[in-house]
Each structure stands twice: as C-alpha cells, then as structure tokens.
Amino acid sequence: MYISQNELCDFLLQNLSARLEREILLSDMSAFKAANPDAVFEDFIRWHSPGDWESDAIEDSRVSETKMNNDWPPRGRLSSRMSEHGNFWRKLWNDAPALAASEQKPLFDANREGEKILHYLETLQPHQLLEQMVCAAFRATAETLNQTSFGDVDQMKSKLDQLCLTVASMLRPLQGNQLSRDSEVFEDLKQLCATFGNIERFTILAASLHRKFIRAPRLSREIFSDYNNFYCLKIGNSAVEGDIPKVNCLRGSFHVIVAL
Structure with a gap:
C-alpha cells in the first residue's frame, strides 16, 4: 500500500493533534481532582463541558431559590456521548492522578x-x-x-x-x-x-x-x-x-x- 507524502503528513498531524488534546485534558482532570478531592466524573463534566450535562427540569415551580441553591448534588445526567460504554473521557478520568497544575510537567517546553x-x-x-x-x-x-x-x-x-x-x-x-x-x-x-x-x-x-x-x-x-x-x-x-x-x-x- 503506497502512502503519499501529503497523506503521511496529514496522518502525523492528526495523531499529534489527538495526543496534544489528550495531554491537555489529562492535565485539566488532574488539576480538578487536586482542587476538589471529593469530586466525581460528573462534577468535572459540569465544569469542563457543560453541554454534556443534561439538568433535570424542576417540576415544582414553587421551589424557592434558596432550596435550589442548597440542592446538592445537582440533579441531572450525562449526555449520551459521555454515557457510552468505554467513553474515552471517563477512562482518562480514572487514570488521572490528583496533581495541582503548579506541580505538573509543563505541556509546552519552550x-x-x-x-x-x-x-x-x-x-x-x-x-x-x-x-x-x-x-x-x-x-x-x-x-x-x-x-x-x-x-x-x-x-x-x-x-x-x-x-x-x-x-x-x-x-x-x-x-x-x-x-x-x-x-x-x-x-x-x-x-x-x-x-x-x-x-x-x-x-x-x-x-x-x-x-x-x-x-x-x-x-x-x-x-x-x-x-x-x-x-x-x-x-x-x-x-x-x-x-x-x-x-x-x-x-x-x-x-x-x-x-x-
């Protein structure tokens, strides 16, 4: 199978982009765990990717704002993308150590x-x-x-x-x-x-x-x-x-x- 030089460059760039995205996401997860020791994967999703969190609608409109603020954890669910079996983000979350950003290896080595x-x-x-x-x-x-x-x-x-x-x-x-x-x-x-x-x-x-x-x-x-x-x-x-x-x-x- 012959691969042209342009196709090889595109393939390498895609792999480089995917690897860089993984490193950035892993860094964010580690820093989030260090700052929030009791946090779970759903907490990180609500902070990092709000679009992947589906909040439950409040059925009782008479619920006071104070009660809403004290209602923890928030009621809702992960999006279908984040709920898939073998989701990449969840696997990465499980492997991410709790490490503050200041203690991590810099993502960019000048x-x-x-x-x-x-x-x-x-x-x-x-x-x-x-x-x-x-x-x-x-x-x-x-x-x-x-x-x-x-x-x-x-x-x-x-x-x-x-x-x-x-x-x-x-x-x-x-x-x-x-x-x-x-x-x-x-x-x-x-x-x-x-x-x-x-x-x-x-x-x-x-x-x-x-x-x-x-x-x-x-x-x-x-x-x-x-x-x-x-x-x-x-x-x-x-x-x-x-x-x-x-x-x-x-x-x-x-x-x-x-x-x-």
Whole structure:
C-alpha cells in the first residue's frame, strides 16, 4: 500500500493533534481532582463541558431559590456521548492522578521546541528554504495590497480576491515540494510576478483616486472604471502586458488626467 507524502503528513498531524488534546485534558482532570478531592466524573463534566450535562427540569415551580441553591448534588445526567460504554473521557478520568497544575510537567517546553526549530533550520536544504521564502514573499505582498485603502471599488476588490486565489493555486506545488527540472512552476512564477505588477498598478491608482476624491466617491469609481475598461481593451488588442497608459476621463465639467 503506497502512502503519499501529503497523506503521511496529514496522518502525523492528526495523531499529534489527538495526543496534544489528550495531554491537555489529562492535565485539566488532574488539576480538578487536586482542587476538589471529593469530586466525581460528573462534577468535572459540569465544569469542563457543560453541554454534556443534561439538568433535570424542576417540576415544582414553587421551589424557592434558596432550596435550589442548597440542592446538592445537582440533579441531572450525562449526555449520551459521555454515557457510552468505554467513553474515552471517563477512562482518562480514572487514570488521572490528583496533581495541582503548579506541580505538573509543563505541556509546552519552550527550550525543547526552540531546539527543534534550530535543528530544522540547520538541516534545511537550500532549495527548500528558497521555496518557503518565495511563498512567504508572495503571500506577504498580496496581504499588503489587500490592506490598501481604496474606498468602495468593487472592481478592485474582485481583482484582489482573484489574485489571492491565483497565488494559492500557483504556490501549491512549491509548498508540496513537487518540483522538477521540467516543471512549469517557474514559468508560472514569472507570470505571477507580471500579474502582481499589474494589480499593484491598479491598487496604486485606486488608492490615489480615493485620496484625491475622498468627498466624491462616485467620481472616483467612475474614473477607475473607465481606466479599467480602457486598459482591458488595450491588453486585448495589443497583448502587451505592463504597458499602463495615461487615461483621459471626461465627466461633465471634470477633465482628469491620471498618470501612474
């Protein structure tokens, strides 16, 4: 049976997550037992997972609030999930020692995790480091463009959303180390750089219009729309990327020349 590298990574991550969840739950149970020596499993469930405790409805509405507060233990039952035979939580509760949180071994060892990071960096292959740097650079650039304030320009929002999808799609082979000499990812990266350049120009224009016409948002949107339509038409006719023209936009008494 063949297991791919991605499937193996997913399996290991799931096991790691389950183990970490078990350790956290065991720690909480131990601390709860230490703080409440006479507590039972039901007490812990009411505190840690209230949704798994089903309280009995009070039939007599004339019961005073004082009596309700003094009615201990609370009347109710565990949920069906917690009542199942061989429940994992109950088994863990039975095995958990009464140990205060201050006396427990820390769940997160900062020194050990730091050493793991240093070891990873020391053994990292140059091409793997480059792949991670490229992915981080593209994602950081996309996030920077996303944070630009350009007003309510739907066309610009659509361009940025599409850019994020394109980045995620093109960088996936890099993240999975699925590279070869014949891979097309290098040409894809060149194309992605050109796309970033065009989107950056659009973002600069939208931000500039937004600042110059902060009190006339409709005019700003119309100018950007004209520019976008003209640019798309020019690209369609000439198939020349990166050639960003000046745009003359005539709106009533406004004659605006926008130059990047």
